[in-house]
Amino acid sequence: MxxxxxxxxxxxxxxxxxxxxxxxxxxxxxxxxxxxxxxxxxxxxxxxxxxxxxxxxxxxxxxxxxxxxxxxxxxxxxxxxxxxxxxxxxxxxxxxxxxxxxxxxxxxxxxxxxxxxxxxxxxxxxLRAHEAFRHLHRLVGRLDDGGSAHVWSQSWLPDWRPDRDYRESYSARPGEGGVLRDLVHEIDYATVLFGPPTLLGAGVSTTGPLDIEADQAASLLWTAGSFDVAARLDYVTRPTTRGVVVRSPDGVLEWDVVRATIRHTTADGDVTEQAFDHDLDRDIVMGTQARAALELRPWAPAPVRIPRGAPANLAEGVAAVRLCDEARALSTSRADAAASASDHPEKNS
Incomplete structure (x- = not known):
């Protein structure tokens, strides 16, 4: 190529x-x-x-x-x-x-x-350009029997841009921001690790301690191939915590994004931890993405793009947004059904 x-x-x-x-x-x-x-x-x-x-x-x-x-x-x-x-x-x-x-x-x-x-x-x-993520991707690829995963990104929105009122940022706008759009990275990389998702459940909340109309927190549950995946995304947690835990018959894999470490516990209980210090420098990470975007094309095969830390292609980027759309729709329909049931208790008697 x-x-x-x-x-x-x-x-x-x-x-x-x-x-x-x-x-x-x-x-x-x-x-x-x-x-x-x-x-x-x-x-x-x-x-x-x-x-x-x-x-x-x-x-x-x-x-x-x-x-x-x-x-x-x-x-x-x-x-x-x-x-x-x-x-x-x-x-x-x-x-x-x-x-x-x-x-x-x-x-x-x-x-x-x-x-x-x-x-x-x-x-x-x-996040695809993190060296730790690419190492985790290789480890997950060696799991034969599937398992379960918990993906999360939890932080405090006012801390994102301390020099600006968070209520005036795009994150606070219901049509452009909210955790599902802002933290779509987690959905994207989980899809790379585990495969295309089928959404089973979702709860999306616009209420909480922040004075914004956009969603402040979301919890999602989906299946992807032989994995069950649960995700928690929110703007209302301090201190910041971000990562994924993968549990399987072959052991446990943990990526702590904040500390830039991968912890691997084998089925026999042996533990190794590896640090990826370069991942703590945002310019280094974005430099990896930039080089891949310059040197590759979006239509290159995934086995070429992923080890290079390349961005998502358009189809992958839209697929992540589509899961967010489905989560909002599912959460709204269930909330409407619950409200209807409470308005008409005789239907449940």
């Missing part, structure tokens, strides 16, 4: 918020020629060097023409991910890397999935 060195491909980052700036900085560190196209025009002439990233700035006049033959990173608000990705594809971008989630809902992504160049779209999935 042909590949390109990072320096042979130009990168345009659309959106200059915190994640857009990080993408710009990381791709420059990987040797790419990077331009930054903010959503809000800064009134600076094209070619001005951005102080925060070192990338050259584009504006709305120069941006569209700069997209051709580039890797375009879409790091704008979730509601405009699809339209920005379509603009890049139609302008002749070589590939597009869309920040997660690819769209607010799977249905919202239809125009992108129906595009004739949908195979050239990546969806950001940096």
């Amino acid at each position: 042909p590949s390109l060195s990072p320096s042979s491909l130009r990168v345009v980052v659309r959106g200059s918020g915190s994640i857009g700036q990080r993408h710009a900085r990381v791709f420059r560190q990987e040797g790419a020629d990077v331009s930054l196209w903010p959503v809000r025009d800064r009134g600076l002439p094209p070619g001005t060097v951005d102080d925060a990233t070192g990338a050259r700035l584009l504006d709305d006049a120069s941006g569209p023409a700069a997209l051709r033959d580039t890797l375009v990173v879409v790091a704008t608000d979730t509601a405009r991910h699809v339209s920005d990705a379509l603009q890049a594809l139609d302008a002749g971008a070589r590939t597009v890397l869309v920040e997660k989630p690819v769209a607010p809902t799977a249905a919202d992504a239809a125009a992108l999935t129906d595009h004739p160049r949908s195979g050239d779209v990546w969806v950001a999935a940096p």
